Amino acid sequence: MADARDDIRRQAELLTRTGPGTPAGELLRRYWQPVAFAKDLPDGGPPRPVRIMGEDLVLFRDDRGRAGLLGLKCSHRCADLSYGRLEDGGLRCVYHGWLYDVSGRCLEQPGEPGGGAHRDQVRHLAYPCLERGGAVWAYMGPGQPPLFPEYPALSAPEAYRFGGRWFSACNYLQGNEGNIDPVHTSYLHRFDLDQVDPYQRISTSVFGVDTAPRLSIENARFGIRLFTERSLPAQGKKILRVTNFVMPNACAIGGYETGLGRGGCSMFWHVPIDDTHHWRYEFTFHSKAKLPVHLIVDQQGSERDENDMPYRNAANRYRQDRDEMSRTFIGMGHNFPSHDLFVTESQGAIHDHGAEHLVTSDLAIARARRQIAAAIHDVEEGKDPLGVLRHPADNDFRDLLVLTEALDTAVDPSEFCRELAQENIYALNPEIAAAA
Ligand code: FES
Ligand SMILES: [Fe+2]
Structure with missing residues (x-):
């Protein structure tokens, strides 16, 4: 057993060190990073x-x-x-x-x-x-930079998107692992629905439908696609959420598609400052409907200062309010990023993988670690790692699906996504730009 834990810790060391010349550092430098x-x-x-x-x-x-x-x-x-x-x-x-x-x-x-x-x-x-x-x-890597990936959340005009970043006092890897752990949304982000805006009310009510959802994953050309299925037995249906790990330090997850309908996608990048601090960059996008930017600005503005430093931090115990815990699960308000920053920092500056007990809901996290380790190996062999783009024909991301949809229980999520990827759910609605 001690040997297995030692192996896990050796792999964690490989994945979490990002300075010049380190294996993960060399990998991360093969991709364009927001700075x-x-x-x-x-x-x-x-x-x-x-x-x-x-x-x-x-x-x-x-x-x-x-x-x-x-x-x-x-x-x-x-x-x-x-x-x-x-x-x-x-x-x-x-x-x-x-x-x-x-x-x-x-x-x-x-x-x-x-x-x-x-x-x-x-x-x-x-x-x-x-x-x-x-x-x-x-691009901080060697040689010719790869193509910039034209993710819809980044290539759309400003009228369709909203961006911001948060300082986080922990390693980049555990920050991003929170994004590919769909079960935590039913706990960490749980709160009474009567105090929040309509968009949060809808998404939070989805997370409360079934607090032990089934998670499955498949490999994708950009990383990993995650399927989270929650039962709606009374209607004979299920709610499918599709989210994604994007190599090697990013994700594509919920982007107001729950409240505004198909066509939303948020992408986050967790960019190391050093091995015990990182920036969480957020790009929120919807192709068809106007984002409620004033609500986002109001909520996030009360949670961080003008230098993007969160007001809640370990020194003030993240301002946890024990009385509030009768209305929210963690007693830290309603801002999802604040919850995520708190909980990932609480794991330790560099989270100790050797102390974990991974379970079925950690499926995507375990696969992502293996994918990053394999990509590190590819770089060491002189190959382009997964997700690095060299050919314009590959630079179309209509298959990077983010969805929250009620479906018949019999629908196979993988099949459903394969068919939907033929369409372009991210085609822009020109009325949004015209109204801006
Ligand atoms: S020009 Fe002399 S130190 Fe910069
Ligand atoms: Fe979260």
Whole structure:
């Protein structure tokens, strides 16, 4: 038994360490990762020091509007470039005036004879960036970046989506594992329905229909598709929820499809700051109906500050209100992300897999760990891991289905999804953009 636990802990070590040169770090660097929301990098705004997967970097927008991500410390004598000047097509170090462009070329060494005869020999650390879904994304891996995956939640115009992020004081892996654990919604997020907005009321009532749902999974080209089936015996029906693990640190889950109908999909990315902290980036999208943005803003605005730091944290015991527990399961209000951040942080800064007892509801978590481990192996063998895109023909995600639907009990969920994937439930309703 001790040996089996040791093996589990060895695998956990492999999956949770993300610094440069670590196996999972090398894997995560093969995918585009969100590094900021574009609104936090306005034209003329200051450079921002950022830490991503244990690397200290500076994110900036140059005077031509291009986003750049460079090593934080100047290549000359290591001054902090986040204090630099944005001018002349790049970021200028304030110590001796070296100027870098977004690709890491040193354009000027003004204190050197002739402006620096050997400046071309300097290649400052630089990662390519692009902007999608209102966020800046970076590719921090080697070689040619893969295609950017045109997920509907990211490629739709702004009128169809809403984005935000949350700081979380734990490892990225356990943060994302909460998203592929559909049974917890019936407990952690349970509350009396009379105090919440209509959208939450509908989704929460679905979770309460059957608190021991059946979970099954299948492999998908992007990761894992999850089927959660809840019985509605009185009607001879069941409620099928379809959610997804997206390699290697993302998911596609409920996006107001319960209240607004088919066509909603939220995607989250859990991006390591280091191995004990990460950002949870959220992109909420609906193709057919207007999202209740004012409700989202009101609720989330009362749960985090202007730097995306949650007000609830371990130091204040997540403001748990024991009296409130007669109306909510955990005594922490109605904001789902706050519940998720609390519970995943409570597992420990890096959750100890060796102390777990996985059960049937952890099916997708166990499969995702195996999928990540296999992808790490592929990278080590020089192959592209699962979900990395190289061919435009593969860049269509109508098969990334997110659903909550009442079906006859006899319907096979896998078959149902295979047929539905032929349609495009994410085709945009132009009236939404017109009304924005
Ligand atoms: S340390 Fe940056 S120019 Fe000298
Ligand atoms: Fe949750």
